Amino acid sequence: METLYLTKDVKIAREHSTLVVIPAAGPRRRVPISGLKHVIVAGEAQLTTAVLGLCGRSEVRVTILDWHGNVTGTFEPKGSPAAGKVRVLQAAAFLDPERRLGFARAFVLGAARNIRANLKYRTYRGNHDIELQLSAIELLMGQIPTAGCVESLMGIEGQIRAYYYEAWARIDSRLDFGARRRRPPNNPLNCLISWFNGLAYSMVRNEIAKTHLDDCISFLHATREARSSLALDLAEIFKPAICDTIIFEAVLRNQMKPDWFHQEEGVCRLAEKGRAETLQLWVRKTEERVQGECSFREIVRQEALAIERDLLGLSEYRPWRRKI
Known part of the structure; x- marks a missing residue:
């Protein structure tokens, strides 16, 4: 284990x-x-x-x-220090506007592709009311390669997620959670999104630690003290395929129960039963074989290694994408 x-x-x-x-x-x-x-x-x-x-x-x-x-x-265990060569190259890539923008574009494009894959899968299952949102997302995806700065990319990513969350209610009324509220969540779906996103961040951070990358040097999210910003970058790619898919399955298969949550004064949090049962769903999803190959945990590690190889000049980084 x-x-x-x-x-x-x-x-x-x-x-x-x-x-x-x-x-x-x-x-x-x-x-x-x-x-x-x-x-x-x-x-x-x-x-x-x-x-x-x-x-x-x-x-x-x-x-x-x-x-x-x-x-x-x-x-954090003391461990062994990150490789000096990789750390220097990572810092140089961050300080080079074009290199940083290239990585940032890859992260946003990877997230957008997996968001689109989620919605396309739902159209195959008969949810054709989301064609408008899909078209809007695809138009925004066309702007990613020409975005001139990280701030523009963040704006595009935000618009894509707005259309994406709008589509949830059209897929099924039980997936309608209104406006996105994070700190604190105000309803069960907002609660689950925050919960699984937090688990994704923790998993990605742990997998980055197995490489020579410095998890404080990021390319899309702002680098701040006391935050693993690179994990936030990399988690964007996997949240649609892991976190959102778990939520869709839990809601549409009637697995989500009222006793998972404590709701009081506009704040919703997971009860002990909710934490235990959602963690079971999380472990099952992240440890299962994906597309007949690796577990998500292994794929995340491979993704971090792919960034490292790009920094070393061995191969160009291409973000992981979910097959529909």
Whole structure:
């Protein structure tokens, strides 16, 4: 097991080279540190410096999520430093307006293609009321190669998502969530979008850490302190294929239940049951074979390596696209 997800209020202890997960009620669970790379805590947890020491020596990252799926903090193992050559080349690409714009265009184009693939799949399933939104998205996609700056690309990406979310309600009334609200979400669908986007960010960040890339140097999103901006860049490509697909399936297959959520005073958050069951959907989606080849987790790692190869001048980076 590479990633350990914890959703209940637990204590985490150490026994030799094993993590012991102690819930408030129920049996203890022992997880060998060998093979573990990431612990994601999506509930209240108590742990000791002995646990963090074991994680640090074993190069295991610990990520803390809040009720809405936002990353509130991460324990980073010391690990080995990023390769100096790749870091220098990545910084040079960021400082070169044309190189930076090239990567930014690739990320926006990759996201747009996968958004279009989601909608085209729905038209194949009989949802022809979204042709207007599809046409608008395709017109905007035509502007990506000629966008003259990162800010223009962000504007195009925002318009594409606006048409995309508009199409959701036309696919099925149960997918109508009104305006996009993030911090905090105000209804179940906004809650699920934020939750799964947060999980995608955590997964992408963990896969970038397995390469020589510096996750603080990004090309599309602004580089800020205390943020893995490159993970935000790369996550854009995969959110339609992973996060949105899980939500579509959960809603259209009647898997989403009212008791997944706590709703109060215009704020919606996942209940313990909702966190546990949505994480099951997440694990199933990210670990399944995609297009008969790799899991999404492996594809994300390959995508990060493809960026590294481009920086090294070995091959041009081309964003991953979902097959319809």
